[in-house]
Amino acid sequence: xxxxxxxxxxxxxxxxxxxxxxxxxxxxxxxxxxxxxxxxxxxxxxxxxxxxxxxxxxxxxxxxxxxxxxxxxxxxxxxxxxxxxxxxxxxxxxxxxxxxxxxxxxxxxxxxxxxxxxxxxxxxxxxxxxxxxxxxxxxxxxxxxxxxxxxxxxxxxxxxxxxxxxxxxxxxxxxxxxxxxxxxxxxxxxxxxxx
Amino acid sequence: xxxxxxxxxxxxxxxxxxxxxxxxxxxxxxxxxxxxxxxxxxxxxxxxxxxxxxxxxxxxxxxxxxxxxxxxxxxxxxxxxxxxxxxxxxxxxxxxxxxxxxxxxxxxxxxxxxxxxxxxxxxxxxxxxxxxxxxxxxxxxxxxxxxxxxxxxxxxxxxxxxxxxxxxxxxxxxxxxxxxxxxxxxxxxxxxxxx
DNA sequence: GTTTTATCTGAACAAATGTTCAGTTAGCTT
DNA sequence: AAGCTAACTGAACATTTGTTCAGATAAAAC
Numbered sequence: 001x002x003x004x005x006x007x008x009x010x011x012x013x014x015x016x017x018x019x020x021x022x023x024x025x026x027x028x029x030x031x032x033x034x035x036x037x038x039x040x041x042x043x044x045x046x047x048x049x050x051x052x053x054x055x056x057x058x059x060x061x062x063x064x065x066x067x068x069x070x071x072x073x074x075x076x077x078x079x080x081x082x083x084x085x086x087x088x089x090x091x092x093x094x095x096x097x098x099x100x101x102x103x104x105x106x107x108x109x110x111x112x113x114x115x116x117x118x119x120x121x122x123x124x125x126x127x128x129x130x131x132x133x134x135x136x137x138x139x140x141x142x143x144x145x146x147x148x149x150x151x152x153x154x155x156x157x158x159x160x161x162x163x164x165x166x167x168x169x170x171x172x173x174x175x176x177x178x179x180x181x182x183x184x185x186x187x188x189x190x191x192x193x194x195x
Numbered sequence: 196x197x198x199x200x201x202x203x204x205x206x207x208x209x210x211x212x213x214x215x216x217x218x219x220x221x222x223x224x225x226x227x228x229x230x231x232x233x234x235x236x237x238x239x240x241x242x243x244x245x246x247x248x249x250x251x252x253x254x255x256x257x258x259x260x261x262x263x264x265x266x267x268x269x270x271x272x273x274x275x276x277x278x279x280x281x282x283x284x285x286x287x288x289x290x291x292x293x294x295x296x297x298x299x300x301x302x303x304x305x306x307x308x309x310x311x312x313x314x315x316x317x318x319x320x321x322x323x324x325x326x327x328x329x330x331x332x333x334x335x336x337x338x339x340x341x342x343x344x345x346x347x348x349x350x351x352x353x354x355x356x357x358x359x360x361x362x363x364x365x366x367x368x369x370x371x372x373x374x375x376x377x378x379x380x381x382x383x384x385x386x387x388x389x390x
Numbered sequence: 391g392t393t394t395t396a397t398c399t400g401a402a403c404a405a406a407t408g409t410t411c412a413g414t415t416a417g418c419t420t
Numbered sequence: 421a422a423g424c425t426a427a428c429t430g431a432a433c434a435t436t437t438g439t440t441c442a443g444a445t446a447a448a449a450c
Binding site for chain 1: 221222223224225226305308309344345346349350352353354355356357359360363364371376378379380382383384386387388389
């Protein structure tokens with residue numbers, strides 16, 4: 001056999017990335033073999049190399065795409081308003097977006113150690129840029145006297161870490177709805193940076 | 196060659212666990228081979244099997260030991276006092292303890308997916324018990340009207356997630372001292388659960 | 391309908407994996 | 421000093437790993 005019926009790179013490519021995303025998130029990058037990914041797509045391992053030069057590139061591309069999507073989604077989301085409204089928007093956006101793409105978020109946070117120095121820096125730059133968005137809001141709020149934090153950089157990291165915690169316990173159809181979770185976290189964040 | 200000079204299980208055992216801890220934390224469980232651990236100790240791979248029945252048991256034992264140490268250290272730490280003082284004690288304890296054993300903490304949070312169902316439950320029970328300690332303090336505070344949170348369970352998880360975030364950025368000899376970091380986080384936690 | 395191009399197979403490769411074990415030597419006991 | 425036990429080596433094992441590539445077939449272009 002060789003080329004299979006209905007085969008098309010526009011279909012196989014995304015399916016490979018989707019399978020890799022799910023498997024990397026579930027078992028970890030190092031624990032997943034190229035053959036497992038291929039089997040998930042219904043293809044032989046060799047075929048993957050039409051879509052990625054090697055295994056690590058597959059991981060990096062997934063991370064990079066996620067970080068770019070995240071930044072684009074946030075840029076698209078922003079609403080004008082006072083700093084409090086913008087902080088609330090950030091909190092709700094972050095929770096909702098991260099829960100919708102929990103696999104990608106998980107990978108982007110957990111698999112950094114499997115990256116080469118160069119790739120690590122690329123991804124880390126994206127993350128810092130995202131954190132800077134939140135820190136910018138906090139800085140403004142502090143300048144206006146609406147917020148009070150001892151250190152805006154640390155506060156931004158603390159807030160993001162707190163919000164990311166949702167990933168470890170939230171399940172669809174659980175005790176709390178997505179909106180309830182958002183409101184609950186927003187309540188804590190709001191108070192934590194209050195004057 | 197066979198038994199080597201100065202070899203003793205009281206020495207080799209701990210060294211194996213220490214090497215495994217460091218390597219698992221740095222590269223991930225699946226990415227570390229038994230031969231790498233052995234090389235780190237200065238021993239052949241086969242010798243490891245005098246100390247563990249298999250690779251996963253090595254991981255589980257490290258996790259279990261960490262969780263037990265954590266619980267014991269907290270039990271040993273507790274001071275009498277009002278709920279606010281006890282919450283502060285928890286925050287400072289958690290930050291300090293986790294930074295001192297960041298490798299173990301990292302592993303206990305990241306490698307759960309490499310466990311069998313049975314082992315997963317064992318470790319997860321420990322974590323829940325630890326989280327319950329914090330939730331207990333929050334519940335008491337809410338009952339007394341000193342704290343106000345919409346949901347003590349979620350609040351406990353949120354606080355712990357926030358504190359764990361320290362691990363991702365804190366470095367010895369950095370801009371902030373350990374005590375400064377503790378105080379900084381305590382400030383945010385205190386406000387986040389305030390009435 | 392024929393040629394060209396895109397896509398995949400299937401086999402192969404060397405290297406690395408977790409684990410076992412017979413054999414060997416160091417340390418301890420008597 | 422002799423015997424016993426604890427600790428380790430070194431080689432072997434069956435699998436699995438990431439990756440390559442010649443060949444085969446489907447889809448697209450002409």
